[in-house]
Amino acid sequence: MRAIAYTEAEQYAVAELEDRPLSGTEVRVENLAVGLCGTDLHLHQGHNYPAYPLTPGHEIIARVIETGPEVDTVSVGKLVAVDNVVYCMDCVRCKKGEFNFCERRRSMGTKLPGGFAEHAVAPAEKCYPIGDLPLEAAVLTEPTACALHGLHMLQVPIGARVLITGAGPSGLILAQLLQHSGAASVTVAAPTAIKLDLALRRGADAIVQVDRHDFTAAAPEIAAHAPGGFDVVVDATGVPNVLEGLIPLTAPGGTLMVYGMAGPQDRISLAPFEIFRRQLRIVGSFAQTFDFGRAIDFLAAGKVTAEGMITHRFGLEQYRQALDTLADPACVKAVIEPNGPVLDR
Template sequence: MRAVVYKKPGHFAVEEVADRPLRAGEVRVKNLIVGVCGTDQHLHVGEFGPRYPLTPGHEIAGEIVEVGPGVAGFAAGDRVAVDNTIYCTHCENCKRGDFNFCQNGIALGVQESGGFAEHTIVAAAKAYPIGDLSLDAAAIIEPTACVVHGLDVLDLTPGQSVLITGAGPTSQILSQLVVQGGASSVTMAAPTQFKLDVAKSHGVNNTVLLDRNDFTASNSELHALAPHGFDVVIEATGAVGILQNILPHVRSGGTLMIYGMASESAQISIHPYEIFRREITIKGSFAQSYGFARAIDFLRSGKVDPTGIITHRFGLEEYGDALAALRAPDCLKAVVEPTA
C-alpha cells in the first residue's frame, strides 16, 4: 500500500509499504478521510515523541476491509471511525480509570502507524461503527471527541456566559456544543474574520476580531460585551499573548479553561492575588478518552455540523500540500482522502 513515511524529523516520502498480516483482535481499515491537524505539523518537525518510521494521521475514518482472528461484531464493508488512543491498562492511572493519563499511553499516528496511508491496522475495540454518516462529519469525530472531554471537564452551568478565544476546527465544534449546551451567550474572539463568520453561521452570538499584536480594540469590545467579565473563558488558541491578556475577562468566581495547546516551554505570568481574591478556577483539558461514542451521536444528530469547517482536501500523494495548507489564511480544516 501507499503511505506517508517519516524516517526522521522534517523528511517524509509517500512510498510503498508492505501490509502486515492482522493479529488477533485487529481490523484493517481502508482510510477514506483523515483530518490534518496542528499535531501533524509538530510531528513533522519531530515534536510530541514520534516513533520512527512514522506514518502520521490520527483523525481517521474509513471502511473495514479485513477482520483479524477473534474479532466479533465487525465485517468487511463496515464504516468506522478510529479512536487513535492506545492505553496500557495496567499502570497506576489506567487502574484508576484515568486512561487519559496513562503512563505508557501511545497513539496511532504518533508512535504507531496512522491514517495517512491507504490502510491502517486498528484494534477492533477502538473502531466505532458510523453507518452512513457523511465522510465530512466522520472527519471531525476525533476532534469532537476531544471537545466532549473538554465539556466534561468544564462542567458548564446553564445560563453562564462563555467566551471562546480561537476559531480553529476545535473552537468551531466547541462553540456549536456550548451554544446548544445551556450557555446564555457565546462570544468568539479570534484573529481571522472568515472563521468567525463560520462560527456565527452556527449560532455564536457575538464575534470579536483579535489583533494578536494589539489587544486594545478587542479588549474594549469584550469589555463592552461583558463589563464584569464572562462566567467562562475557554482559551483555545494556545497563544501565550492571548492567554496572558485574557484573565481580566473572566468574571469573579468564574472559570478559565486552557484548551489550546501552547508549546511545552511557553510560560505566562499571573497574579496569584487575583486568582485568590476573585476566586478564579483554572482548568485544563487534554485530548480525550472514550469520547467517541458521544461524539458520533452528536454528529449523527446534526448538533455538531461540519458545514463550512472543511476547507481543503488533498490526496495522499499531496501530503506536503496538506501540511502547508494549515498555514494558509483561508484554511480552517484540511483533510486527506487517501483512497479517493
C-alpha cells in the same frame, strides 16, 4: 500500500510499506478521510513526542477491509471512526480508570502508525461504526470527541456567559457544543473574518475580530459582551499572549480552560493575587477518553455540523501542500483522502 513515512523530524517520503499481519483482535482498514490538524504540524517539526518511523494521521474515517479471527464487533465493509488512542489497561492510572494519564498511552499517528496511508491497523474495540453519517461530518469525530472531553473538564454552569478565542475547527466545534450545554451566550474572538463569519453561523451569538499579537487592544470590545466578566473562557489558540489577556476577562469564580496546544517552551505571566482574590479556576483539557460514541451522536443529530468547515482536500502525494495550507487563514479544515477523492466537492 502507500503511506507518509517519516524517518525523523521534517524528513518524510510517500513510501511503499508492507501491510503487517493482524493480531486476533485487530482490524485492517482502508483510510478514506483523515483530518489534518495543528498537531500534525507540531509532529512534522518533531514536537509532541513522535516515535519514528512514523506515519501520522489521527482523525481517521475508514472502511474495514479485514478482521482478525477473534473480532466479532465489526465486520468487513463497515464504515468506522477510529479512536486513535490506545491505553495499556494495566498501569496504576489505568487501574484507577484515569485512562488519559495511562503511563503507556499511545496514539495512532504519534507513537503508532496513523491514517496518512492507504491502510491502517486498529484494535477492533477502537472502531466506532458511523452508520449513514456523511464522511464530511464523520471526519470531525475526533476533534468533536476532544471538545466533549473539554466540556467534561469545564462543568459549564447553566446560564454561563462563554468566551472562546480561536475560530478554527476546535473553536467552531466548542461553540456548537457549548450552545447545547447550558451556555446563555457564546462570544467568539479570532483574527480571521471568514472564520468569524462561520462562527456566527455555527453557534456564536457574538464575534469580535482580534489581533493575536496585540490581543489586549480588543479586550474592551470583547468585555462589552459580558459586563462583569465571562463565567467560562476557553482558549483554543494556544497562543501565550492570548491566554494572558484572558485572565482579566474571566469573571470572579470563573473558569479559564487551556484547550489550544502551546509549545512546551512557551510561558505566560500570571498574577497569583488575581487567581486567589477572584477564585479563578484554570483547567486543562487534553485529547479525549471514550468520547467517540458521544461525538458521533452529536454529529448524527446535526448539533455539531461540518457545513462550511472542510475547505481543503488532498491526496497523499500532496502532503507538503496540505501542511502548508494549515498556515493559510482561508483554511478551516484540511482533509487527506489517502485512497482518492471521497468527500463532496
